[in-house]
Amino acid sequence: MDYAAFHRRSLDERDAFWAEQARLIDWHVAPKRTLDYARPPFARWFVDGRTNLCHNAVDRWLNRDWGAHADRPALIYISTETGEERTYSFRALHAEVNRCAAMLLELGVGRGDRVLIYMPMIAEAAFAMLACARIGAIHSVVFGGFASHSLANRIEDAAPKVIVSADAGSRVGKVVPYKGLLDEAIRLSAHKPAKVLLVDRKLAAMPMTAGRDVRWDALAVRHEGAQVPCAWLESSEPSYILYTSGTTGRPKGVQRDTGGYAVALAASMKHIYCGNAGETYFSTSDIGWVVGHSYIIYGPLLAGMATIMYEGTPVRPDAGILWQIVEKHRVSVMFSAPTAIRVLKKQDPGYLTKYDLSSLKALWLAGEPLDEPTARWIADSLKRPIIDNYWQTETGWPILTYPMGIEDKPRKFGSPGHPMYGYDVRLLHEATGEEVAVGEKGVVAIVPPLPPGCMSTVWGDDRRFVETYFRSVPGREVYSTFDWGIRDADGCHFILGRTDDVINVAGHRLGTREIEESISSHPAIAEVAVVGVADQLKGQVPVGFAVVKDAAAVATLDGRMKLEGEVMKTVDGQLGAIARPHRVHFVSALPKTRSGKVLRRSIQAICEGRDPGDLTTIEDPAALTQLREAMAPA
Ligand code: AMP
Numbered sequence: 043m044d045y046a047a048f049h050r051r052s053l054d055e056r057d058a059f060w061a062e063q064a065r066l067i068d069w070h071v072a073p074k075r076t077l078d079y080a081r082p083p084f085a086r087w088f089v090d091g092r093t094n095l096c097h098n099a100v101d102r103w104l105n106r107d108w109g110a111h112a113d114r115p116a117l118i119y120i121s122t123e124t125g126e127e128r129t130y131s132f133r134a135l136h137a138e139v140n141r142c143a144a145m146l147l148e149l150g151v152g153r154g155d156r157v158l159i160y161m162p163m164i165a166e167a168a169f170a171m172l173a174c175a176r177i178g179a180i181h182s183v184v185f186g187g188f189a190s191h192s193l194a195n196r197i198e199d200a201a202p203k204v205i206v207s208a209d210a211g212s213r214v215g216k217v218v219p220y221k222g223l224l225d226e227a228i229r230l231s232a233h234k235p236a237k238v239l240l241v242d243r244k245l246a247a248m249p250m251t252a253g254r255d256v257r258w259d260a261l262a263v264r265h266e267g268a269q270v271p272c273a274w275l276e277s278s279e280p281s282y283i284l285y286t287s288g289t290t291g292r293p294k295g296v297q298r299d300t301g302g303y304a305v306a307l308a309a310s311m312k313h314i315y316c317g318n319a320g321e322t323y324f325s326t327s328d329i330g331w332v333v334g335h336s337y338i339i340y341g342p343l344l345a346g347m348a349t350i351m352y353e354g355t356p357v358r359p360d361a362g363i364l365w366q367i368v369e370k371h372r373v374s375v376m377f378s379a380p381t382a383i384r385v386l387k388k389q390d391p392g393y394l395t396k397y398d399l400s401s402l403k404a405l406w407l408a409g410e411p412l413d414e415p416t417a418r419w420i421a422d423s424l425k426r427p428i429i430d431n432y433w434q435t436e437t438g439w440p441i442l443t444y445p446m447g448i449e450d451k452p453r454k455f456g457s458p459g460h461p462m463y464g465y466d467v468r469l470l471h472e473a474t475g476e477e478v479a480v481g482e483k484g485v486v487a488i489v490p491p492l493p494p495g496c497m498s499t500v501w502g503d504d505r506r507f508v509e510t511y512f513r514s515v516p517g518r519e520v521y522s523t524f525d526w527g528i529r530d531a532d533g534c535h536f537i538l539g540r541t542d543d544v545i546n547v548a549g550h551r552l553g554t555r556e557i558e559e560s561i562s563s564h565p566a567i568a569e570v571a572v573v574g575v576a577d578q579l580k581g582q583v584p585v586g587f588a589v590v591k592d593a594a595a596v597a598t599l600d601g602r603m604k605l606e607g608e609v610m611k612t613v614d615g616q617l618g619a620i621a622r623p624h625r626v627h628f629v630s631a632l633p634k635t636r637s638g639k640v641l642r643r644s645i646q647a648i649c650e651g652r653d654p655g656d657l658t659t660i661e662d663p664a665a666l667t668q669l670r671e672a673m674a675p676a
Pocket residue numbers: 286332407408409410411412430431432433434435436458523524525537539540546549550551
């Protein structure tokens with residue numbers, strides 16, 4: 043089919059187009075209207091329709107093929123950290139999810155209540171997410187790599203009735219204790235959960251707080267064989283909250299609806315990922331990120347596919363592990379991030395030819411820019427299409443990619459391709475809001491309404507949703523992605539980086555302000571600026587420049603090293619190791635404009651050896667000299 047016509051129709055005949063896509067899922071009550079856009083920019087999709095994500099992901103598949111599908115794999119849990127591997131058929135997954143739903147009900151969780159899930163990549167995390175969806179509770183998954191301060195912010199904002207967690211995770215063979223961080227986060231938070239449900243993996247100590255903490259295994263035995271009916275939610279009722287970093291220190295709760303999300307994912311499985319019932323999907327992401335929500339848990343299961351939940355890294359026990367999994371489980375659709383591929387590029391290429399990868403249709407990569415050499419290398423090695431897809435936590439599914447299920451358009455290395463159906467993508471001039479010409483750089487914007495599946499609002503803060511996303515391009519009420527982009531004469535887009543202070547480390551989005559706030563909490567630090575600096579492996583890494591209160595503390599190399607170590611420890615303890623700066627340099631002043639604004643882009647340019655741009659407004663040029671010196675090799 044001609045994709046251009048498909049895309050055009052999705053915008054010109056929006057209602058008819060999405061009404062057709064809505065047939066990809068089961069509705070308990072069919073929608074009365076496709077879109078209610080009476081209160082822009084808030085879009086309500088599939089008005090008055092009633093459905094349930096868990097029903098569509100699990101129950102729906104039990105009767106398929108006269109019941110044969112019930113015994114096909116649904117969830118394949120593989121941990122190279124603990125050596126476990128378990129496969130749950132749709133029937134077994136259904137039983138586990140029902141049981142977990144009964145457990146949550148017993149703990150007092152009802153429709154609309156929040157359940158915070160702070161868990162490693164274990165099967166129970168998937169059960170908990172699906173169980174929430176089943177009873178209409180709103181889950182808020184927090185990435186296990188976040189530490190107590192980040193977690194406390196999220197507990198306070200979402201005010202969960204119950205938190206589901208575990209004793210520990212494991213990374214590269216090292217136990218990562220969760221329970222202590224969780225207890226500390228609850229202590230820091232003004233909101234306290236009524237109950238904490240805990241999986242004991244027996245990896246670390248799990249001290250229990252009487253009256254609050256409940257063991258998963260003890261509660262589970264009491265609900266063996268439970269049957270919990272699905273709550274039929276109105277399409278716009280929230281399914282989940284997922285926090286994401288922005289330009290302020292306070293993360294935003296991206297709120298997603300139910301019906302629009304289900305339809306968007308089901309459509310993407312067909313048109314973009316080409317996944318069919320009975321096949322296997324393997325995403326190497328984590329449930330703590332949007333990819334984990336859309337393409338580990340919901341998307342593949344909505345399509346009746348088996349999904350692999352992988353606790354491990356791409357290089358352990360060796361650099362062939364991902365391909366070994368592909369061969370063993372006949373993976374047809376694989377999703378990963380460019381950083382994982384750059385990691386593999388440094389390993390023995392023999393691993394790429396050692397396994398039978400004939401089941402693989404293509405490899406989809408997202409989360410950060412896919413550089414041309416990496417794309418070319420993996421395409422040559424795998425001899426499979428490599429498909430870049432560009433999207434955000436906010437959108438829930440790709441904004442730009444090559445929709446293989448509709449038309450196998452020619453792909454360009456370095457470009458995530460074309461606007462997806464439903465997205466009216468424009469590249470706009472930052473200052474005038476006018477559309478830029480072919481080959482000119484502009485802000486990637488989407489003319490609302492945003493299509494189904496995109497965020498419905500910021501949790502508890504409609505105003506912030508409008509102000510943050512729809513007011514940044516002068517004179518136009520359009521959604522800003524806060525990314526720079528450029529389009530070539532063939533309509534292929536290229537993403538050139540963020541327009542704001544968000545950085546992307548190995549596909550993980552971090553707000554530099556959050557890191558700055560954490561560093562500033564160290565008693566020796568007076569002021570700090572954090573910027574993202576280009577890194578060959580991770581795309582970007584955070585680098586800090588700090589002014590100390592007492593210069594004597596950093597007068598010697600020993601003093602500097604000691605304080606740098608302490609600052610890093612502070613960030614580790616508050617935000618988690620993923621936010622730890624690569625380096626913290628000590629300077630006596632930060633480059634600022636005369637109005638006191640820190641010149642982050644100039645700092646970043648100097649760190650990357652680029653021209654720092656127009657510096658006529660700088661207050662103290664000596665600050666720049668210092669910065670250059672700090673960056674010079676010792
Ligand atoms: P997140 O919300 O954490 O998924 O991060 C979204 C951001 O990651 C986007 O706004 C982009 O800056 C970046 N990003 C995601 N996918 C791509 C891609 N395929 N190419 C370039 N940048 C990407």
